[in-house]
Amino acid sequence: MTNTPTTPDTRKTPFYCCHVEEGAKMVPFAGYMMPIQYEDGIMREHEWVRTRAGLFDVSHMGQCLLKGKDAAANISRLTPSSFRKTIDGRCRYTVLTNKDGGIIDDLIVTRIDEETFYLVINAACRDKDIAWIKDNLEGDVTFEEYPEGSALIALQGPYAVEVLKELLFHKTDIENLTYMHAMPARLMGEDIMITRSGYTGEDGFELSLPMAHDKVQQIWRTLVQHADVKPIGLGARDSLRLEMGFPLYGHDLDDKTSPVEADIAWVINKKNTGFFGEDRIRKELENGAQKKRIGIKLTEKGVAREGSTLLSPDGKVIGTLTSGGFSPSTKQAIGQGYVDTDYAVPGKTVLVEVRNRRLRAATHELNFINPRTLKPGA
Amino acid sequence: MADAPVHLKYTTDHEWVELNGDIATIGITAYAQESLGDLVFVELPEVGITITSGDDFAVVESVKAASEVYTPVSGEVTETNEELGDSPEMINENPYTDGWIAKVKLSDKSELDEMMTAEEYQEYINQLEA
Numbered sequence: 001m002t003n004t005p006t007t008p009d010t011r012k013t014p015f016y017c018c019h020v021e022e023g024a025k026m027v028p029f030a031g032y033m034m035p036i037q038y039e040d041g042i043m044r045e046h047e048w049v050r051t052r053a054g055l056f057d058v059s060h061m062g063q064c065l066l067k068g069k070d071a072a073a074n075i076s077r078l079t080p081s082s083f084r085k086t087i088d089g090r091c092r093y094t095v096l097t098n099k100d101g102g103i104i105d106d107l108i109v110t111r112i113d114e115e116t117f118y119l120v121i122n123a124a125c126r127d128k129d130i131a132w133i134k135d136n137l138e139g140d141v142t143f144e145e146y147p148e149g150s151a152l153i154a155l156q157g158p159y160a161v162e163v164l165k166e167l168l169f170h171k172t173d174i175e176n177l178t179y180m181h182a183m184p185a186r187l188m189g190e191d192i193m194i195t196r197s198g199y200t201g202e203d204g205f206e207l208s209l210p211m212a213h214d215k216v217q218q219i220w221r222t223l224v225q226h227a228d229v230k231p232i233g234l235g236a237r238d239s240l241r242l243e244m245g246f247p248l249y250g251h252d253l254d255d256k257t258s259p260v261e262a263d264i265a266w267v268i269n270k271k272n273t274g275f276f277g278e279d280r281i282r283k284e285l286e287n288g289a290q291k292k293r294i295g296i297k298l299t300e301k302g303v304a305r306e307g308s309t310l311l312s313p314d315g316k317v318i319g320t321l322t323s324g325g326f327s328p329s330t331k332q333a334i335g336q337g338y339v340d341t342d343y344a345v346p347g348k349t350v351l352v353e354v355r356n357r358r359l360r361a362a363t364h365e366l367n368f369i370n371p372r373t374l375k376p377g378a
Numbered sequence: 379m380a381d382a383p384v385h386l387k388y389t390t391d392h393e394w395v396e397l398n399g400d401i402a403t404i405g406i407t408a409y410a411q412e413s414l415g416d417l418v419f420v421e422l423p424e425v426g427i428t429i430t431s432g433d434d435f436a437v438v439e440s441v442k443a444a445s446e447v448y449t450p451v452s453g454e455v456t457e458t459n460e461e462l463g464d465s466p467e468m469i470n471e472n473p474y475t476d477g478w479i480a481k482v483k484l485s486d487k488s489e490l491d492e493m494m495t496a497e498e499y500q501e502y503i504n505q506l507e508a
Contacts, residue, residue, distance in 0.1 A: 042441040043416040235415070235442050301463065303419050303439040326418040326441045333419070355421070355437065 013059035014151045014213040018220045022231050030123035032060040035233040042235035046328040049200055049240055053157035054232035055223050060123035063146040063208060064130070070139035071117050075109055078133060080259060080281060082269035086111045091180045091195050094267045095259055096121075096129060101277030101284075102255040103262065105129050106247065110182045110195060118182070118193070120152070120206070122249045136276075151216040156204030156240075158372065159228040164194075164205055167222065179203070179374035188219055199237070201244035201371045243327050245295055245336060245366025251306055252293060252322040252336055260284035261338065263293045263366065292344035295364035296321060296352065298333035302359045304352040310339055311351040311358065318343050321352060330368050339363065381500070382407060383474050387490050388499035389450045394474065397490060402451045405478040406438065406469060409503050414440045417466040422458040423480055429455060431489050436479050438469065447479060451489045457481040 010028045019026060024035030035057065037045060048054055066075055072083045081094040090111050096104040105125040110118040121129045134143055155164060165171045169186040174194070177183050182195040190211050198204040209216045223229050238248070247253045247262060258281055259267055268281060275281075298304060308321040324335030343350060346365050351358040386394040392410035396403040411417065421437040429435045434446035435455070458480045462468060469477035494502060 036442075037415060041415045046441070239441055301419060302421070303444065305444060326439070328441060 011148070013057055014149055014216050015057045015059065015153075015220050018217055018224070019057065019231070022224065024231070024233060027234075029234060030060055030126075032123065034060060035231070037233040037235045038231050040230065042233070042239060043328050045230065045232045045236035046239050048230050049157045049202060049232055049236060050329055051158065052228045052230070053155055053159040053163050053204075053226075054200070054236070055220070055229050056154040056156065056232050056237060057220075058152045058154050058206070059150065061152055062119075062121040062123065062126040062129065063150055063152060064119045064121065064133075065112075065144045065146075066117045066119065066133075066137075066141055067144065068115055068139070068141035070141045071115055072111075073139065074137055074141045075117050075119075076269075076272055077138075077275050078136060079107075079109065080268040080272060080275045080278070081109070082272040083109065083111060083117065088113050089182045091182055091197050092267075093180075093264075095253070095262075095264070096132065097259070097275065097277040097281070098132075098255055099276050100256075101258045101280030103249070103253045103257055103259065104132055104255055106249055106253055106264075108195070108197060112182070118208075124250055146210070149213065151209040151211075151213075152206060153209065153220065153223075154198050154200075154204060154206045155223065155229070156198045156200040156202045156232075158203060160202070160204040163223070163226050163228055166226075174205075188215075188222070190215060190219075196374070198373075199244075199246055200240040201246075201367070201369065201373065202240075203373050239325055239328055242323055242325055242334060242336070243329055243368045244371060245368070247293065247336070248323060257338075258284055258289065261289040261291055261293065263344075288341055290341060291319060291338045292341050293322075293336055293338055293366065294344045295346070295366045295368065296324070296335045296337055296350070296361050297364045297368070298352065299349075299360045299362055302354055302357075303333040304335055304354050304359065304361070306335075308335075308337075309353040310337055310343075310361075311353065312343070313349050313351060315351070315358075318350065327368055334364070334368050336366060382496040384496040386474065386496060387450075387493035388496065388502075389448070389493055390502065391448050391450075393447060393450055395450055395490060395493060396478075397484075397487075400484045400487065401456065402453070402482045402484050402490070403478050404447075404449060404451070404480050404482060405473055406447060407499070408473050411470050411473045411477070414438060414443075414445060416441055417469050420462040420466045420469065420479070422460075422462065423455050425455050425458055427455050428485075429453065429482065431486075438466070449480075449482065450493055451482055451484055451486075453482040453485045455480050456483050
């Protein structure tokens with residue numbers, strides 16, 4: 001039993017006091033004190049999100065805007081996705097790539113209007129993302145980061161839509177909001193922005209709350225008092241995304257790994273040209289990559305963690321596990337990792353090295369349960 | 379959290395030991411299981427192996443992480459709690475009874491003298507939480 005050391009220079013989100021009130025176990029994460037879990041624990045929190053609605057504080061993530069006539073051209077060069085013909089309100093998951101085709105970060109980009117794009121980036125990548133974006137802007141475009149302490153929350157789960165409807169001024173709008181789309185809304189007398197998105201595989205919303213801390217705390221408390229809502233910590237956030245096969249930056253994605261290797265080639269727009277890392281990415285699209293991200297499930301008892309070596313049945317090293325844990329929904333040890341392309345198909349028998357033992361495992365689709373999100377709209 | 383039973387001895391790593399003759403039963407404390415959260419797997423030592431005080435001899439896995447369990451005593455592992463294989467949550471539910479991990483035939487009983495009493499352990503936890 002060892003305790004994680006805490007660093008003194010950690011910041012607090014606007015909901016810090018709410019987490020403490022609700023009995024959260026707070027841990028330093030990406031420079032912030034964040035709730036890893038509340039009193040219910042990761043397992044029950046995970047199940048709650050899959051069956052009801054969970055409230056997440058994601059204010060540690062960076063929110064920023066690209067504005068100007070050339071904003072669309074810039075975001076279409078910073079990412080392999082094209083935003084030139086995107087409609088207003090559309091959100092897209094994509095990646096910032098470097099000149100070598102590696103991934104600087106994964107992010108959600110939302111077109112607010114023709115000249116305004118809203119970006120949500122990972123907390124741990126915020127400084128390098130901002131430096132990279134600012135250094136590489138061209139033409140008529142400005143970059144602006146939301147002020148430190150801006151609130152961002154996610155409400156996720158099959159009850160999310162019903163819960164949010166009860167609180168909103170215009171109730172029907174939210175039902176009609178398509179998956180991966182944004183809309184402005186009024187909540188408790190305040191103008192906010194809602195996107196139908198998230199990182200749990202459940203239907204749900206992210207709410208960007210640009211108001212004073214007492215006001216956003218009031219919104220948080222109103223939501224958690226709802227009988228169908230519980231606050232959910234980072235622990236369950238991780239197990240929820242792992243079951244869906246979603247990558248976590250710094251673990252499953254890094255600045256050497258390309259979107260083709262990461263098996264998110266669907267972020268690459270065929271007609272988009274001139275984006276960073278295009279040479280390598282195009283080559284890999286055409287000829288395939290050496291390694292590829294895939295799901296792994298253990299077929300014997302045990303749990304394999306990040307960093308475990310993956311081997312073929314005859315003991316040849318074929319890759320590494322980049323995330324691993326226990327899936328509360330399917331009650332088995334799962335993970336994801338990179339393997340030689342020959343093994344990057346579901347159903348292959350492999351071995352995972354755990355503390356000098358080799359456990360039997362099998363490759364699997366990246367997701368272990370089917371997404372419950374709505375179909376993405378146009 | 380359940381109070382630490384008075385008939386057990388404790389370590390700063392949050393293991394407990396119960397002595398019966400020259401057999402020590404080892405487990406992890408209520409504080410330990412609560413810090414770890416819901417356990418999903420326990421890797422038990424092999425019966426018959428000899429362990430030395432300070433060795434990591436078992437691993438408890440929660441949804442999130444793996445944690446080593448260190449033996450505070452030396453000797454031969456005579457029995458392990460096989461039921462944890464199917465029900466690791468027994469450690470969460472009853473850390474001081476059904477959730478025991480292994481039994482060790484002691485080679486040096488005096489090692490227990492260095493361990494904390496329930497009262498000392500409680501005081502230790504209070505300091506950690508302060």
